[in-house]
Amino acid sequence: MRRSLAPSKIGVLVEKRKNEENEEWQPKSKKQHSKQKALALYCPTEHLSPFRHQFTSVKPAIVLSDAASLSSHEELIKKILSKPFKVPIPNYQGGLSRALGVRRSGARQPLHDPHGEGALVLWAPQELSAHQQLKTDMEKYPVHVVVDPILSKVLRPHQREGVKFMYDCVTGVQIEDNYGCIMADEMGLGKTLQCVALVWTLLRQSPECCPTVTKVVIVCPSSLVKNWHNELSKWLGNRITAMAVDSGSKSEIDRNLGHFMSQCGRRTQFPVLIISYETFRLHAAVLHKGEVGLVICDEGHKLKNSENLTYQALTQLRAKRRILLSGTPIQNDLLEYFSLLHFVNKGMLGTALEFKKRFENPILRGRDADATDEDHRKGKEKLAELLAIVNRCIIRRTQALLTKYLPVKIEHVICCSLSGTQQALYQKFVASMLSRGESKRDTFSSLAAITSLKKLCNHPDLVYDKCVERAEGFSDSLALYPADYTTKVVKPELSGKVQVLDTLLALVKMTTTDKVVLVSNYTQTLDLFEKLCRQRGYQHVRLDGSMSIKKRAKVVESFNDPSSPEFIFMLSSKAGGCGLNLIGANRLVMFDPDWNPANDEQAMARCWRDGQRKPCYIYRLIATGTIEEKIFQRQTHKKALSSCVVDNEADVERHFSLGELRELFTLNQATRSDTHDKFKCQRCVNNIQVRGPPEGSDCNSDLSQWHHAADKKGLADVILKQAWGPAVTFAFHHKSHDQVKTV
Ligand SMILES: [Zn+2]
Numbered sequence: 001m002r003r004s005l006a007p008s009k010i011g012v013l014v015e016k017r018k019n020e021e022n023e024e025w026q027p028k029s030k031k032q033h034s035k036q037k038a039l040a041l042y043c044p045t046e047h048l049s050p051f052r053h054q055f056t057s058v059k060p061a062i063v064l065s066d067a068a069s070l071s072s073h074e075e076l077i078k079k080i081l082s083k084p085f086k087v088p089i090p091n092y093q094g095g096l097s098r099a100l101g102v103r104r105s106g107a108r109q110p111l112h113d114p115h116g117e118g119a120l121v122l123w124a125p126q127e128l129s130a131h132q133q134l135k136t137d138m139e140k141y142p143v144h145v146v147v148d149p150i151l152s153k154v155l156r157p158h159q160r161e162g163v164k165f166m167y168d169c170v171t172g173v174q175i176e177d178n179y180g181c182i183m184a185d186e187m188g189l190g191k192t193l194q195c196v197a198l199v200w201t202l203l204r205q206s207p208e209c210c211p212t213v214t215k216v217v218i219v220c221p222s223s224l225v226k227n228w229h230n231e232l233s234k235w236l237g238n239r240i241t242a243m244a245v246d247s248g249s250k251s252e253i254d255r256n257l258g259h260f261m262s263q264c265g266r267r268t269q270f271p272v273l274i275i276s277y278e279t280f281r282l283h284a285a286v287l288h289k290g291e292v293g294l295v296i297c298d299e300g301h302k303l304k305n306s307e308n309l310t311y312q313a314l315t316q317l318r319a320k321r322r323i324l325l326s327g328t329p330i331q332n333d334l335l336e337y338f339s340l341l342h343f344v345n346k347g348m349l350g351t352a353l354e355f356k357k358r359f360e361n362p363i364l365r366g367r368d369a370d371a372t373d374e375d376h377r378k379g380k381e382k383l384a385e386l387l388a389i390v391n392r393c394i395i396r397r398t399q400a401l402l403t404k405y406l407p408v409k410i411e412h413v414i415c416c417s418l419s420g421t422q423q424a425l426y427q428k429f430v431a432s433m434l435s436r437g438e439s440k441r442d443t444f445s446s447l448a449a450i451t452s453l454k455k456l457c458n459h460p461d462l463v464y465d466k467c468v469e470r471a472e473g474f475s476d477s478l479a480l481y482p483a484d485y486t487t488k489v490v491k492p493e494l495s496g497k498v499q500v501l502d503t504l505l506a507l508v509k510m511t512t513t514d515k516v517v518l519v520s521n522y523t524q525t526l527d528l529f530e531k532l533c534r535q536r537g538y539q540h541v542r543l544d545g546s547m548s549i550k551k552r553a554k555v556v557e558s559f560n561d562p563s564s565p566e567f568i569f570m571l572s573s574k575a576g577g578c579g580l581n582l583i584g585a586n587r588l589v590m591f592d593p594d595w596n597p598a599n600d601e602q603a604m605a606r607c608w609r610d611g612q613r614k615p616c617y618i619y620r621l622i623a624t625g626t627i628e629e630k631i632f633q634r635q636t637h638k639k640a641l642s643s644c645v646v647d648n649e650a651d652v653e654r655h656f657s658l659g660e661l662r663e664l665f666t667l668n669q670a671t672r673s674d675t676h677d678k679f680k681c682q683r684c685v686n687n688i689q690v691r692g693p694p695e696g697s698d699c700n701s702d703l704s705q706w707h708h709a710a711d712k713k714g715l716a717d718v719i720l721k722q723a724w725g726p727a728v729t730f731a732f733h734h735k736s737h738d739q740v741k742t743v
Helices: 007-025 030-042 060-065 067-082 130-135 157-170 191-204 222-239 250-262 277-282 309-315 334-344 352-367 373-391 399-404 420-434 438-443 446-458 460-469 496-511 523-536 549-560 597-604 627-640 649-655 658-665 674-679 718-723
Strands: 121-123 180-183 216-220 242-245 272-276 291-297 318-325 409-416 516-520 540-542 568-572 587-590 616-623 707-709 728-735
Touching (some): 157 318, 180 191, 216 222, 222 272, 277 309, 309 334, 334 373, 409 496, 420 446, 460 523, 523 540, 523 568, 587 597, 597 616, 616 627, 616 718, 627 674
Parallel strands (some): 180 318, 242 272, 516 587, 587 616
Antiparallel strands (some): 707 728
């Protein structure tokens, strides 16, 4: 801002300043008198530059005549004047970080102190003795690469290890001539933060005292684009400006991407591009034009099929360093291994054909039922060989690590009975669907039927319209609603689950200071929750898919503030609660199960995460003996197998035979929990758990290894104990870990 002056000019300036000071502080002359009077009232001199003249001489008469207006006006001015000096260029952060490459005399210096407290050193030069130093040109000697302390001070031990691992991989230290890796930490371990630390280091440092990379592309599902943007600014503030590209016209996107690619030099305006997979694929041509230093693919298991267009568009990106992030363990599928590894470290496993010959064929032959002992041995050997290669560039840690830092989480699966109205509607619907039989299968929309039943399990309100319309399966059902039925108010007693929810909420509200996150699959259910909240006078917020990032962040921040009045945060499990940090709440209700366990897990991880200080309580509600229990059973089953999602009619056709559909629809009214029945549980006698869960089990274990409760005895959560009523038929519960008491 201020240019340096030639020595001669400084002299002049000092002289001038002296004169001004003399004028001001020697108010002898009459001409100066009124000005001094005004100054005495204003007294703002301390805020003003001594180089500037006061402006108080303007109309002093008014200032002196009206005492009242003076005081308020004075306040205003004071306020303006007391604001700290601001650089008039938005986002200017001059001086925050040292520019690289500035030639300094003597030895080169690392950007951050490698010997500082808690310093995370990613690379260190060979130590030189004093004698060696004399013989070495220290101006060319490599320097330490040290993670910026603003980040290393927040990294946990496993995250430090992760950053180091990725750094070693992308710099070719881990495996010679290979510059990629897979970071497969489970959700909640801070994959994003580890990447932020790596990216920031690579953009600023290298042993050669210059950036390792100048441009980074982060590719992720479109629901996470904003999240990445927020995370970067959360950890790095204005040190970095990322370009997030998700929506806009084709030409606008092309222009932005073109700008990103054309940047060059050490300090680019937008060193990081965040882009969705789809946008990447559609605009790949622009991105293929130049080179980027590093590409990070979030939710990278999307790339397990090397045939798809996104995969191909990404492989063609000229990026030497590649990181794939995935929270889902890689299935024991050989081709999946191949495509993921081939993406990050091309050629490490040879071409697809070579891979087939070298690994896939012998391994599969060894697994074959008629395999000879020799085949078997060879297959095993080859698998071990493959894993040895693979494990050198994959890092995966589980959530078990987290429990060390987090408060206890108690998870419940609560089976809730249907109300009489629900039961009647359910049975009528199912009977009508099943009576149509095989011949009408083609007009029988299984997915629509499943959706209707799931909605009915939530509350009869959700299918009321269908009954009025006399839609398929509901044509004679209107009469099943109570005589005084109205959609104007929510009647919790018409649904077992809503009844349990309503009680839980009331107890939490009245007996604790806790906040609650409410999750459902259906916007219609969220509408119903809102109605209920209004009835009960609960302040609530609802995350809307259409909300801008800014608004979203604001809503979340406000909710997380313990002093804010919002009691409930509503979330759709589909609209991607992923990435949301709702640690202001320590209780979470999953009101209905999703087909895809990943969706539910994402939603459940909103509260029990970094920063949470209170014990957490998760309540998953499922309607006893209904389709929900069956979805839930499939879900837990699916966890063990490969994940598949039932999202469309074709999936339903693929996953369910007619017999299975019949099974799925049948209402089992005679049970407390269909799921528990299926376990043929040996630990329970006459609905009493006589033997506790096995040692070492926790809420990640299979439900058969949780606590089983047919009554409220033995529940760890006081709130559920009090809420336990006729609508609850059974509960599974377990905790995350035994908390070590810390003083
Ligand atoms: Zn049991």
